[in-house]
Amino acid sequence: MQRKQWMRLQAVPLAAILLLTACRGHGTGNSLVTSGGAAEPKKEVHFSIAYAAGDPATKQAIAATIEAFMQAHPDIIIQDSSELSSSAYLDWLKLKDAVGEFPDLVEIRDTDAFASAGKIVELPSGLLELFDNLPQVNGKVWNAPLFVSAPQGIIYSKQAYARAGITRLPQTYGEFLDIQKKLKAVGMTPLVVGAKDIFHLGFWVNKFLIDEVYDKDPDWNAKRTAKQVSFTDHNVVQAMTNFKELFQTDVNEGWLSTNDNQTASMLTSGKAAQLYSGTWMFSQIEEADPGFEYGFYALPDRSGKRNVVGLPSPTGWSLSAEAAKDTEKTEAIKEFIRFFFAPEPYSKFLAGINGLPSTKEKITYDTGEQMQEALKLMADPDVTKSLMINNWWGDNLIPPDFRNWFYKLLEEMILTDGDVTEYMNRADREYDRQVQDN
Known part of the structure; x- marks a missing residue:
């Protein structure tokens, strides 16, 4: 059978879907300078993270972003508690909660249920500006959407x-x-x-x-x-x-x-x-x-x-109510979310899953003919x-x-x-x- 190499096409200029801009700078050093000029190591902050890992491509893309973040922020340690499993993600989260291991930062897909149970808090106001079209549950935004639903x-x-x-x-x-x-x-x-x-x-x-x-x-x-x-x-x-x-x-x-x-x-x-x-x-x-x-x-x-x-829905990264009680942990999680959705790491994440961006910032990555067909579907009013x-x-x-x-x-x-x-x-x-x- 004849084979041909996978073609990479230039990203289609769908302004409503694909966005690109420069990443806002954040400090990545691991030390503090005291008034006397001596450097002191930053205090290590640990937090756990969980997401629906049934799809290997998404698992790999998120894991790569976590690794890149920890390399840039050696003072922040993320414990990835997700695992590939055939069990339902909701059931898995309920089990983690039952044994007292509900994650600090968690991909939530059943926002109504977890918000009503007091397990998650509203998305911090400083992060709202990163996104377009954030659905609300009970008049509040609870999630940082990983991507727009793909067809x-x-x-x-x-x-x-x-x-x-x-x-x-x-x-x-x-x-x-x-x-x-x-x-x-x-x-x-x-x-x-x-x-x-x-x-x-x-x-x-x-x-x-x-x-x-x-x-x-x-x-x-x-x-x-x-x-x-x-x-x-x-x-x-x-x-x-x-x-x-x-x-x-x-x-x-x-x-x-x-x-x-x-x-x-x-x-x-x-x-x-x-x-x-x-x-x-x-x-x-x-x-x-x-x-x-x-x-x-x-x-x-x-x-x-x-x-x-293809409609937006209230799903994505959510901060647990327990983690929100810890100021240092909350700031570390906010730093991770800003990093995750910054143009360079976010474009790599989206390219790994052929995803559609949820951010206001314009993100581009090379697409093949199959993804271009998906983008056309999303842009077609019919x-x-x-x-x-x-x-x-x-x-x-x-x-x-x-x-x-x-x-x-x-x-x-x-x-x-x-x-x-x-x-x-x-x-x-x-x-x-x-x-x-x-």
Whole structure:
């Protein structure tokens, strides 16, 4: 098979998305000069940090930034307590809290829950100026967003498409299903799914929920909490029927025992022709096979409309309430956040995950054709931007434990070939129970 080297293209000038400016200077010395002229070592400050580490590219990019910060600030020691795991991040954080090890600086994705429980404090006012469009929860900003939500879509092998005679990207979901038939006809597994990591299952679940539900009704969650809509309504049943049918016919047989971090190698090795995921996978694919030729596109709905994840949400670095009681620790954490989002380290971080910047400062990095397609989607006013079921907030917040329960329910539905409406009845009952408990 012919290979070509990965092309690096000049960064696209999307002023609303990519930003670049000079980094504001901060002292990096590790000593103090006394009035007598003698230097004294700065007092060491230690703090712990945690983040969702299920994606290897993000884990590596954050770890590299932490290492660079400690080299520049030898008096500040950061304990990275994150670890790669197939368990849900929210459950992991709850466990850390239960054993008295809740991190000092933590990536929070369930801001309502942790803010209401008094586990985190508002983002310090001196950091607010770094960002654009910060969502508020209960009228307050709690997070320094690591990046803007990136669109998800089909990452496909160009060789596989050529082998199956596919010369045109699908314009509707029906055409996408036709492509799956063509791939199977030449003996290929159409799609790889890494559902051993529960969050990976959510990519497909939310693809169909956004198409059938949130595209037309962004406040559906709030209406469900108020019992004005139901999981048994036609639109939700249709979404989950699409999900069930796809998984029963077009995904790899071992999808439930496949890790998310295995999907890139399965794609590049030809064990599957496509992967539905986000832009953070691009670097993993290139690392698995630098010469692998692949494309990226937003999967249209049945009418041909393109809807993607892409709205800002209240997630990101948050300062724990316990750490906020320690002035020295708080100042060290603020220094790290300023460093993290400064142009040079932040551009390296974003390049490592093919991410979209959340800062006001203009950040640029070289992008390939796949990332440029993602940027075009974000800039296209005809592409609906939405959120996953658990990323809404305020009145649209769902119970914190419902997402994982729902995903596991859907796994059972597929494995048992269960009736979709019956399973959505179960979802209604559980949702109401969790709302009452919370």
